[in-house]
Amino acid sequence: MAIETLGLTKQYGGKGGCVNINLKVERGEIFGFLGPNGAGKSTLVKTLVGLLRPTSGTASILGRPLGDTEVKGRIGYLPENFRYHDWMTGLEVMRFHAELYKMSRPERRITELLELVGLAGHEKKRVAGYSKGMQQRLGLAVALLPDPELVFLDEPTSALDPVGRIEVREIIRELKNRGKTVFLNSHLLSEVEMVCDRVAVINKGRIIIQGSLKDMLYSGSRVLIRTETPAAGLIEALSAAAEEIEQKGEFISLKVKYREDIPAIARIIVESGTPLYELKVVGGSLEELFVNLLRGGKTGDNGNEVFV
């Protein structure tokens, strides 16, 4: 397990922050942490990397307790609101952080990373002269310095242009291919949708939903079916695998709970002898799900609702 939290709470004077967070992030997965501004996303990440002391609850990172110094050598962190020493050049920042990571021969790795994040050629300029996007690229390079097993990225593309965002997405995918775990904090739904395996949504400091992204998307979507006149008993048979079934002429609309239910629906229709002309999933974007969740006012008071 890369990250495991149990009732983790961090509040400021009894207010704000994040409350009763129970999360499990497997090694090698890209985990998206979603929520509106001020929901408590950064508080959780800062607590996990040891910048904030939890009010209550426990957590482990790569099998070690929070704040463990040894484990810090195996994680990378790109903070949301950060700056590097502006009197240093980009290269000096990299060398400084490589020394903090106690890397013995970091030069090759530094050159490699500066290439990767597109800062090659700018490394001898002072950080004070870097644009915000360049600083974010530098931050990403610093986070990846020790070839970490687990990377926390807090809004990694907030200052980047569209090309920069695509590049960062590619870097995240590459990390996954190499078996790394990525904890991605973001309010950019499309970004999360494109790279994450599993997500958790936080609102007002509490996790309101978490699980596999695919299942989550299908759970909120409807399936629209076009058939000829349904065979007798078809609707009853469908109700075993779906809910909110509505029939209007040759169209049947229904709601499934899990993605795996969709082929089952198709099988039931075919086995009933009803000719099936069309079956499509309507809706199911993360944006819709997200907005519905937040508007629905789910607060997860009695713990975290887990989908899968």
Place this chain on the structure above:
Amino acid sequence: MITVMKYSFKEMFNKKALLLVIVLTLVFLTLYGYGLKEAYKDLPRSPVIAVSLSSQLISIGLYFAGLIIAFLVVLSSVGALSADIESGVMQAVLVKPVKRWEIVVGKFLGIGAMISLYGIVLFFAIIFLNKFYGARMIFSPSNLFYSALLFILSPIILLSLSLWGSSRMSTLNTGIMVVMLYGFALIGGWMEQIGYLLSRNGGSAQGLINAGIISSLILPTDVLYRKMNSLLFTTDGLKFLFNNILSGGYEPSIAMMIYSAAYPIFMLWMAVKSFSSRDI
């Protein structure tokens, strides 16, 4: 810790504050040197008066040098931790495999090394200028060594206070606190000296002396200056020092010296303690 120390040292080179202080120092040394040249040109023949004048001129030089170093300490250390927290630099540093105490101690050693280097250069520059223009003083090497040590201990004490402030307060508040307390220590030192002068002349000035002692307990920077001054002008048991509020004719007690030596260690421990439990 070595990394933090190294980069804190380097950071000071890259800050404009150091350049400003160096320029100020050069201006001061030039003016001071010119003053010395004029003062020593027609030194009175009486050896007692000549020695007295020499010691006064050296005291004044070292007193002002102490102020310049204090200025450098304040500029370089009030934000040593807090400014890095406020700007977000600290977030990226603390998630590395370093312990928080290493950051505090590393900063202390890095800034302390720079301050000490600067202090030593300034101390010997003042002694050199005086000897060069004809000061009637003979310094033993051991006196010079221990005086220089005491001369730099004073800014180290100020640095420890400043780091403690920076570990728990904002840069602005730390700056206000350090400057105010340094001012108290200066005024307290003067009051104590005046108190002793009055009591020697038959007056009762215990209140003034107590005010000085209290200010020294809060921040023992002035007390070290006086000890340094006393040590510098004592040769073979003879003290060539004359009383005024700057030269410090009355030296501090042993207890006060032990307190002054323990003060930076205690403050550093407090800084480590408060920084270790601080939310970043």
